[in-house]
Amino acid sequence: DGGITQSPKYLFRKEGQNVTLSCEQNLNHDAMYWYRQDPGQGLRLIYYSQIVNDFQKGDIAEGYSVSREKKESFPLTVTSAQKNPTAFYLCASSRGSTLSYELYFGTGTRLTVT
Amino acid sequence: AQSVTQLGSHVSVSEGALVLLRCNYSSSVPPYLFWYVQYPNQGLQLLLKYTTGATLVKGINGFEAEFKKSETSFHLTKPSAHMSDAAEYFCAVSSLAGGYQKVTFGIGTKLQVIP
Numbered sequence: 001d002g003g004i005t006q007s008p009k010y011l012f013r014k015e016g017q018n019v020t021l022s023c024e025q026n027l028n029h030d031a032m033y034w035y036r037q038d039p040g041q042g043l044r045l046i047y048y049s050q051i052v053n054d055f056q057k058g059d060i061a062e063g064y065s066v067s068r069e070k071k072e073s074f075p076l077t078v079t080s081a082q083k084n085p086t087a088f089y090l091c092a093s094s095r096g097s098t099l100s101y102e103l104y105f106g107t108g109t110r111l112t113v114t
Numbered sequence: 115a116q117s118v119t120q121l122g123s124h125v126s127v128s129e130g131a132l133v134l135l136r137c138n139y140s141s142s143v144p145p146y147l148f149w150y151v152q153y154p155n156q157g158l159q160l161l162l163k164y165t166t167g168a169t170l171v172k173g174i175n176g177f178e179a180e181f182k183k184s185e186t187s188f189h190l191t192k193p194s195a196h197m198s199d200a201a202e203y204f205c206a207v208s209s210l211a212g213g214y215q216k217v218t219f220g221i222g223t224k225l226q227v228i229p
Contacts, residue, residue: 004157031214031215033217035219040123040221041221042120042204042219042220042221042222043158043204043219044219045216045217045218048214048216050214050215056211056212056214058216090157090158092157092158094215094217096215097210097213097214097215098215099146099165099208099209099210099215100146100163100165100208101208101215102148102160102163103150103158103160103217105157105158105159106157107155107156107157108155108156108157110155
């Protein structure tokens with residue numbers, strides 16, 4: 001079945017450590033996105049990518065980094081510079097940059113930093 | 115910048131009652147609007163979307179939404195709530211940013227269905 005796989009589902013890290021969240025899709029979608037979800041704040045866009053080797057900062061990119069070396073993969077690194085990294089992280093993809101295309105989501109990674 | 119506002123972060127309805135979740139948008143161009151649903155600890159899935167054409171849009175699970183340009187609204191409705199409708203619902207708008215599609219979400223509305 002086609003879809004988006006995020007791993008792991010739960011992740012625990014100590015403060016000061018970088019951590020990488022995995023996102024893989026087999027939908028052959030061009031565009032991929034990372035969102036952060038916090039209670040009462042909805043989804044906020046961290047980074048997005050429309051093609052391989054190109055990505056754009058979203059609304060809250062500080063303290064995060066991404067890469068897009070392969071069409072199917074878009075890993076997110078949460079660096080130690082991110083002041084409040086504990087959150088639920090969602091990866092999504094869409095067929096491309098046409099505005100009518102909907103997003104397809106993974107099941108998320110819940111990151112806890114102590 | 116385009117944005118959406120969801121009125122009411124929590125809504126409670128009785129089973130069998132009408133569901134109405136409100137969404138207003140801000141856009142300088144014709145908007146592309148979406149409703150997504152999220153079950154606990156899951157990703158989001160598309161309920162329905164408005165692009166062009168018919169202003170009354172039907173989606174999955176008996177939900178529908180009406181695009182009203184004069185009111186800048188895209189409210190989600192369902193005639194009769196079911197226990198399985200308990201979830202969080204997000205309104206979203208799609209826009210161009212730097213030549214790319216950017217999707218902006220509202221803060222979400224948690225729907226509680228009371229038996």
